[in-house]
Amino acid sequence: MALGEASTSSILMELMASKITGKTITAEAIFEGRSGDFYGGWGFYFVRRYLEEHHPPSHTDDPMNGYEDSVAGRYFSPGMAGNRLMVYDLNQIADLSRGRTITVPEGDNYSEITLHKVIVGGDPDDNVDRNDYPGCVLVNVPKMKIHAQDLLTNAIKNIGIGLYPTQCAINSDDENKWKYAMPPSSTPSFKGKLPHCPWVVEIDDDTDLPLKDENGEYIVTRTAGMPGTQADVIRAVQEQGVYMVHVSDSIDMINLNHNPEGIAVRIPEGYLWSSLDCVALDLLCARYCFKTIPMSKGMKLKEENSWNTEFVHQVPVAQIEYKNIITVEGLDSPLFRYNLYSYAENRGIGQQPYYVTGWDSVTDTPLTSLAGHLGRVEENKFIELMTDNMYYNPSCMIWDMQKTILSYAEAHDTLNGTSIVKEFMDGFDENGDGVIDYDERGRKGFDTHNFLIMSQSLDIQLTEEYGTLKGNFYNMVNVGKHSDEKWNPEGYDFTREFNLVGIANQAYEMSKYENVTPDPFVPGMKWGNGMWPSWELARWAMFSGMLYGTLSIDQVSISSVYGMVFSYADKTLNKGQYTGSVDEKISDPQAVHKYFEALSKGVDILDFVFYVPSGFGILGEVKIPNVEETNDPGKTFTAHFNQGQEVW
Known part of the structure; x- marks a missing residue:
C-alpha cells in the first residue's frame, strides 16, 4: 500500500516548515505530519502508529517501514519499495522519469495529460518501467467541502483536479515552466493553468496582465471549463485500467469555503460514503447538502413550477417593504443551474442513478434511499434524513444562492432606479436566458488571472x-x-x-x-x-x-x-x-x-x-x-x- 497526495499547499508547507525549523522538511514528511521534533501537516505518521499497534501479530510487515525514507526524502518506485509503506508526492514530476503522458479519450480540454506513474503505471511496452511502476488500485478519499470556484469538492474534484501534478515540467531544459501550475518559478502553487472556467484569458509573460486585442477586448479562448478539466483526467486514468474506489469523508462537512480560512465551518453531519461511481456519490452528497424540503412537498413543487429537480432548500429572499428591503423565506437550489453530473455521465465517467445501502449507527437502523432521497428504515417506514444547514460559498453566491442575490438586486433597482440586475446579466448570462448557470462565469477569464495573482502572492511570501x-x-x-x-x-x-x-x-x-x-x-x-x-x-x-x-x-x-x-x-x-x-x-x-x-x-x-x-x-x-x-x-x-x- 501507499499514500499519494497532490495538494497544492504541500509545496508551500514544505518550504514554510523548512524556513521555520531551519532544517529541511520534505514534502513527504509534511504528509507524515512529523519530522523529528517538528509536527504539522497531514498526520500519516499517526496512521502508521495505529496500524502498528492494531494489525495482527502474525503479520510480518512493519507499518513504520518507509517513515524514515519520507523524512529523508528518499524516493523508491512502488516496484522497488519492497516492504516499505510509502508516501508519494504526486505533484512532483520535475523529474520527468516519474511521469508518463497518456491520451485522453475524446478530451474536451486536453488530448493528453502527464501524470505520475505511481497512479497510471509505467510504459506498457517497457518491462523494466512497468515492474517499477505496476499501476494501482486507486482509493480516492475526499473531504466533502463547499468549493470557492464550483459547487462542492468531493470524489470528482479530488481526483479531477488533484491528479494533475503541480511540478510537471514542460521540458527538461526549463525547470521553472510548468504544464499546469503557476507561477513560472521554483515554488509553483496553484494549478491555475487548468481551465477553471470556460473562458481562459491569455496572459502577457512580461507584465503578468491579460492581453487585449486591437478593439480593447480581452483575448480569451473557449474551453469546457471545470467540467472538462475534471472529466479529461478521470477518463484518461480510467482508460489506463485503473480501478477506483471512492470514499467520502462527510462526517464533518465543510461549509462556506473549501480553503482553511476563518470563515470555513465544520458541520457535524456524521456520514461516511463509499462507491465505485464518483458521479453517483457526488450527486448524493450534493442532493443532501441542498435539500431541506421533504420529498413529498418537493415533488409537488417540482411539478407545479416545472423545476428540473425536487431537491431544494430554504434560502433568504429580499422583498420591498416601504423604503426598505427586508428578508423573507424562499426556495432555491443550485442544482437548477449545475451541469457537471450530466456532463460527466455523458463522458462515461459514471452515472447519475444510484441507491443507498448502509447502516445508521446512531439509531441502529438500515440506511436506504427512495428515488434518490436519503433515509433510514424504522419499523418498516422510510424516514427521510435531511440537513438543517444552508450550504453555500460567499464567493459563489450568484450561483449558489441566485434567487437571494437577484431578488435583492431587483428590489434595489425598483426602489432606487439602479440597474444591478442588468449588470449581473451583462456580466455573466451568456445565453440570455435570464439564468446564470455554473458554466457562465464571464467572458474575461477572471479565474485564470486570479490564480496568477494568488500564485505570485505566495511566491513573494516564500522568497x-x-x-x-x-x-x-x-x-x-x-x-x-x-x-x-x-x-x-x-x-x-x-x-x-x-x-x-x-x-x-x-x-x-x-x-x-x-x-x-x-x-x-x-x-x-x-x-x-x-x-x-x-x-x-x-x-x-x-x-x-x-x-x-x-x-x-x-x-x-x-x-x-x-x-x-x-x-x-x-x-x-x-x-x-x-x-x-x-x-x-x-x-x-x-x-x-x-x-x-x-x-x-x-x-x-x-x-x-x-x-x-x-x-x-x-x-x-x-x-x-x-x-x-x-x-x-x-x-x-x-x-x-x-x-x-x-x-x-
Whole structure:
C-alpha cells in the first residue's frame, strides 16, 4: 500500500516548515505530519502508529517501514519499495522519469495529460518501467467541502483536479515552466493553468496582465471549463485500467469555503460514503447538502413550477417593504443551474442513478434511499434524513444562492432606479436566458488571472524579505485595483464582475447585523436586523473592509491592507516600536490602535503614504492617518515608504 497526495499547499508547507525549523522538511514528511521534533501537516505518521499497534501479530510487515525514507526524502518506485509503506508526492514530476503522458479519450480540454506513474503505471511496452511502476488500485478519499470556484469538492474534484501534478515540467531544459501550475518559478502553487472556467484569458509573460486585442477586448479562448478539466483526467486514468474506489469523508462537512480560512465551518453531519461511481456519490452528497424540503412537498413543487429537480432548500429572499428591503423565506437550489453530473455521465465517467445501502449507527437502523432521497428504515417506514444547514460559498453566491442575490438586486433597482440586475446579466448570462448557470462565469477569464495573482502572492511570501506582508498586500490590492478601469493606468476591469458578487455578499452579511442603522447613501433607508443596505453602502463597506478590516476607526485591523502597510513601515523604519518586533510574523494585534493613540498625543507620523480611491480615506468622519485619496490611476492602491524611495 501507499499514500499519494497532490495538494497544492504541500509545496508551500514544505518550504514554510523548512524556513521555520531551519532544517529541511520534505514534502513527504509534511504528509507524515512529523519530522523529528517538528509536527504539522497531514498526520500519516499517526496512521502508521495505529496500524502498528492494531494489525495482527502474525503479520510480518512493519507499518513504520518507509517513515524514515519520507523524512529523508528518499524516493523508491512502488516496484522497488519492497516492504516499505510509502508516501508519494504526486505533484512532483520535475523529474520527468516519474511521469508518463497518456491520451485522453475524446478530451474536451486536453488530448493528453502527464501524470505520475505511481497512479497510471509505467510504459506498457517497457518491462523494466512497468515492474517499477505496476499501476494501482486507486482509493480516492475526499473531504466533502463547499468549493470557492464550483459547487462542492468531493470524489470528482479530488481526483479531477488533484491528479494533475503541480511540478510537471514542460521540458527538461526549463525547470521553472510548468504544464499546469503557476507561477513560472521554483515554488509553483496553484494549478491555475487548468481551465477553471470556460473562458481562459491569455496572459502577457512580461507584465503578468491579460492581453487585449486591437478593439480593447480581452483575448480569451473557449474551453469546457471545470467540467472538462475534471472529466479529461478521470477518463484518461480510467482508460489506463485503473480501478477506483471512492470514499467520502462527510462526517464533518465543510461549509462556506473549501480553503482553511476563518470563515470555513465544520458541520457535524456524521456520514461516511463509499462507491465505485464518483458521479453517483457526488450527486448524493450534493442532493443532501441542498435539500431541506421533504420529498413529498418537493415533488409537488417540482411539478407545479416545472423545476428540473425536487431537491431544494430554504434560502433568504429580499422583498420591498416601504423604503426598505427586508428578508423573507424562499426556495432555491443550485442544482437548477449545475451541469457537471450530466456532463460527466455523458463522458462515461459514471452515472447519475444510484441507491443507498448502509447502516445508521446512531439509531441502529438500515440506511436506504427512495428515488434518490436519503433515509433510514424504522419499523418498516422510510424516514427521510435531511440537513438543517444552508450550504453555500460567499464567493459563489450568484450561483449558489441566485434567487437571494437577484431578488435583492431587483428590489434595489425598483426602489432606487439602479440597474444591478442588468449588470449581473451583462456580466455573466451568456445565453440570455435570464439564468446564470455554473458554466457562465464571464467572458474575461477572471479565474485564470486570479490564480496568477494568488500564485505570485505566495511566491513573494516564500522568497522575499517581509514577503508575508508584501505578498498579501499584492494579492488583496490587485483584486480591487483591477475592478475599475479608473483605478489602474492600463484601464483593466477584469475583476469587476466578481466584485459584483462580493458586493452582493457584503449586502447579505450586513442584512444579518443585529442593530438597525440608517443608510447614509439613501435617505429613509435602513439596514440590519433583516433589512438590506443600499448597493452604494455595500460597495463602500466591501472595499473599506478590505482596506481596513472594519468600518470603524477604532477597530482597524493589523491584518488588513492598511495594517500590512503600517506594519512594514513600523518594522523597517521604526524598529517595530508599535508592532513589538521587526519580525514580519510577530505583531501586536493592538499595534494600529496604539499608533493612532500616539498620534493623538503629538508623536511624529510614520513615513509612509497609502493611496486609495476617492471616498475610501475616511471611516465614519475620521481621516485615516497616512492615507491619501487620489484620482491618479497610477497611484491608486499603492504604498510609498521612506519619502517615496520604496513603492509597493
